[in-house]
Amino acid sequence: MDISNYLYLSVILFTIGALGVLIRRNAIVIFMCIELMLNASNLALVTFSRIHGNLDGQVASFFTMVVAACEVVVGLAIIVTIYRSRRSASVDDASLLKN
């Protein structure tokens, strides 16, 4: 199987994630789309690692996972707090910084 298919899959996943971030209003869904983008980039990194025959890409994807884990901790905490105070997880409602 052609190895570039992994890259196509990665691009498709990233695009779905990005569109999800831009289009959806629910913070949880946006959050999951971000995770999708991160994982898409992880897939690309691992593929590049394979193509170049070294471990750099795999090491980078480990870093991404660590960052993603941290992000989950902070991001979910924020979302839960917003939901508690506003009874809604819509990001459009949380626009108080505008003015």
Place this chain on the structure above:
Amino acid sequence: MRTSSHLVYLIALPLFSSALLLLLGRIADKWGHLLATLVSASTFGIGVSEFVAMHSHTGANRAATQKLFEWISVGNLKVDASLLLDQLSICFVLLITGVGTLIHIYSIAYMDHDKDRRRFFAYLNFFIAAMLLLVLGDSYLNLYVGWEGVGLASYLLIGFWNQNPVYAVAAKKAFVANRVGDLGLSLAIMISFAQFGTVSFTGVKAGAPHASPAALTAIGAMLLLAAAGKSAQFPLQSWLGDAMAGPTPVSALIHAATMVTAGVYLITRSNFIFDASSTARILVVSVGVITLLFGAIVGTAKDDIKKALAASTMSQIGYMILATGLGPVGYAFAIMHLLTHGFFKAGMFLGAGSVMHGMDDEVNMRKYGGLAKLMPITAVTFGLGYLAILGVPPFAGFYSKDKIIETAFNQGGGKGIILGGAALLGAMITAFYMTRVVVLTFAGARRWKDGSHPHESSVLMWGPMVILALGSVASGFLLSMGSSLVNWLQPVVNASNATGGKELMKPLVVSLLALAVVILGAGYAIVKYRTVPEIAPEQVSVFTKAARKDLYQDVFNNAVLVKPGTILTAGLVATDHNVIDGAVRFVGWVISEVSDVLRKIQNGYVRSYALTMLVGVFIGAVILWVVTA
């Protein structure tokens, strides 16, 4: 040259007293005038003792110096704050402190009813300090400090009653006209530093013979400009008439006897410059002759007694400036006329003040008349001053003015005849307008209303007048007896180098000629002013109209200097508003408009921020791709 440690007190005492009176404020109201007068008298005392000390020395040791401190030391420019008392300075020191003290005494009575009398005396003392610094400074820079100081004192005192806007404007006018002259002095100082590397009198004197003629002429012309500003000479003369807004003692001290003669001092002090540049000398005599006729003509048409005397001052200083331009032989006569003029003109101004005091501050001579009977002392002292300014023998002016006329004639050739003739003509007009003043004020029928009660002033006022009148009688004789003043000033002005022009006329002939024209002028005035209309006639010749308007000097200044200046500043203001402020405002407008557009990006929606970010990253990626590919 010996050193003296007392010179500084001449300046420090009045300066300290002035500061004290100004700082203490109302507390000093009760005794401020007494302190100021005492201080002024003690400077006169120091002056006299220095004069006596000078007599006990001979030769170069007559002059004394005192170094106060090192003032400026930058690169090649080294200026000490030091004082120089020589044969020329002492004449001025005695005149300033002597006449100054008399006028202090006079002012005690004259300013009695003024609630700001203490401030007046503080300014007077400040003037004495500045004027003494002017004549005692041993370099042009030290002189410049005093020069500016007297300008400030003059401004403060002309505008002493500045609650009257006209007086405040007069003060401003005097200050501005003086500033033009000051510019000349500062330029002269800069040129002499560039040329000689020093600004001290001795340094410049030593360098003058080796300097280029062009530089000497430039320095001379700039010094003349300075003198014209301070001494109200053509073309900067217009301020002196308005300066009569100040209290009369100020007019007597500053605008008759001392400050306005600073220009004569400056030129005499710089004799080494003018001796070396004949072009500068020609400029000096031209300015002198023009002003002596100008002032005299203006004086014939003034109804305000003080303005008539001011025009006369202008004209008499014209004589002095003329004398300084006549070469080494003229300096001593200029100083002699300056000293005698200090006596008789100050005396006449005090007389005018006494008349005004008795007439409820009325200055229009057409409303006087027949005051001699009611103010006998004022009339007699004024009369003695009058005889002195006319040059009637044996009064003071006879010795000083005739000498100037004689020296002018002795220039020889057409120049001598023109200068001498102009000086004689000036003497005739002087006789006319001074007789007019005396006739209008003291003789004839009374023209004042029943409301005013003319009376003789108190002894504090007529005492100084009597002393000054005695000076107007005797000073000329004393100063010229055995050529005493000429010999005394010899070391300073180098009169021995004078190439004695061939004698065009015998002194006796000149004196008789002068006397004849004086009698002519005075006689014409007596005949003309037998009856005086109370309101100045309107149907007069074009010359009288011109003289009433100060020969259109203000009109000329307004048209040539003030108008273009106003237009220029208006243009600059418009440029400032439209171009400079406009540019700033345009930048602000652009930023504000752009911000209005950009503000819409910040709508508070996370998703739109995310889109912006994505677009940004995409554009960045494309650029990166284009650049690397």
